[in-house]
Amino acid sequence: MSSMVSNPRLEVPTTAAPDMARENLIHFDAVTAKFGQLHAMGPTTLSVRRGEFVAIVGPSGCGKSTLLNMVAGTLRPSSGSVHYDGQQVAGPNSDVGYITQKNYCVPWRTVEGNVRMPMEFRGVARAEMDERVKYALAQVGLTGFERAYPKQLSGGMLQRVMIARTLAYGPSVYLMDEPFGSLDAQLRTRMHAKLLEIWQKTQATFVFVTHDLQEAITLADRVVVMSRRPGCPKLVVDINLPRPRDVVDIQADPAFGAYVKQLWHALDVD
Ligand SMILES: Nc1ncnc2c1ncn2[C@@H]1O[C@H](COP(=O)(O)OP(=O)(O)O)[C@@H](O)[C@H]1O
Ligand SMILES: [Mg+2]
Numbered sequence: 056m057s058s059m060v061s062n063p064r065l066e067v068p069t070t071a072a073p074d075m076a077r078e079n080l081i082h083f084d085a086v087t088a089k090f091g092q093l094h095a096m097g098p099t100t101l102s103v104r105r106g107e108f109v110a111i112v113g114p115s116g117c118g119k120s121t122l123l124n125m126v127a128g129t130l131r132p133s134s135g136s137v138h139y140d141g142q143q144v145a146g147p148n149s150d151v152g153y154i155t156q157k158n159y160c161v162p163w164r165t166v167e168g169n170v171r172m173p174m175e176f177r178g179v180a181r182a183e184m185d186e187r188v189k190y191a192l193a194q195v196g197l198t199g200f201e202r203a204y205p206k207q208l209s210g211g212m213l214q215r216v217m218i219a220r221t222l223a224y225g226p227s228v229y230l231m232d233e234p235f236g237s238l239d240a241q242l243r244t245r246m247h248a249k250l251l252e253i254w255q256k257t258q259a260t261f262v263f264v265t266h267d268l269q270e271a272i273t274l275a276d277r278v279v280v281m282s283r284r285p286g287c288p289k290l291v292v293d294i295n296l297p298r299p300r301d302v303v304d305i306q307a308d309p310a311f312g313a314y315v316k317q318l319w320h321a322l323d324v325d
Contacts, residue, residue: 079138080105080228080260081126086135087285088121096121097287098135101279108254108261110271112322113281119264123230126262127151140227148228149177152221155232158213160205166192166216167201173224184223191223195249211242218246222253229254231263235270247273247302255299268322272314273302280321290321 081103088096096118103109111119124130125137128148137144152173160169170188179187192198195215205213214234221229235243251274254261265271271278272294280290294314296305305311 078105079103080140082138084136086125086132086137088118089133094285097285099287101288103260103262106258106260107277108263108275110263110265110275110278111281112266112268112271112278112318113286114283116284117281117286118284119281120232123153123232123262123264126228126230127153150226151228151230152224152226153230154217154221154234156234156236158217160213160216162205165202165204166197169205169216170220170223173220187223187225191219194222194253195219211238214238214246226259228260228262231261233265244302250274251300251302268315268318269306272311273300273305278318280318292318
């Protein structure tokens, strides 16, 4: 990658110590979540390694979004603790980028204005912001749409703006909550390829919530299956499919089908 990009998290680290790479970036220790009388999440103990791509699947209402909110620091556990990079999460975590199905584009700002927003909050210098915006929009195939307004864009393009915004911000962790749920199958497949490319380039950590098993297997190193509410991990499957992955070819791998079957049964039996 060009040395023009001054965001260190967009660069591939050249001296990643192997033991650092194995270190847990996120750790849930016996975490529960209650909302009044509603017991949303059961005792959950789960670690995510630095640079890992973890997918979380589970029935609706089992606490998947709740789990992400705790990493983001917008929600505190009712009991247990969440650690991020060795520290207990005690407030909003500026190291994470959050991408959901909804688009949070500000309608009165252009595409580049939207992508710039989190960097403005963080006080990134103008020249560096411009450089990062340019890089991120190129990554998601939106070069040429810098001055367009959200209302001029399709759903898929808006979703790519959201990804560019997060990429430009350069978080260590991407929290993705069913981000492609509203996209058609072809676009979703293209976004999978793009996401794996971004994951590889940034070496960031991804926690990706989905109810699409194929999507989880295509992308992840590990898939966590949550039980029904109050949800807690009932099965964790290592996805030993080769990397880098071709998001279409990988589905023809016999092991892929075996993973679908295994996860499907875990989801089904409760
Ligand atoms: N802020 C909240 N107040 C009250 N109930 C909530 C709140 N957030 C989530 N819940 C409830 O907790 C349960 C788990 O929610 P959530 O984590 O969003 O589930 P999932 O993302 O797996 O569908 C659901 O029953 C949901 O309605
Ligand atoms: Mg949810």
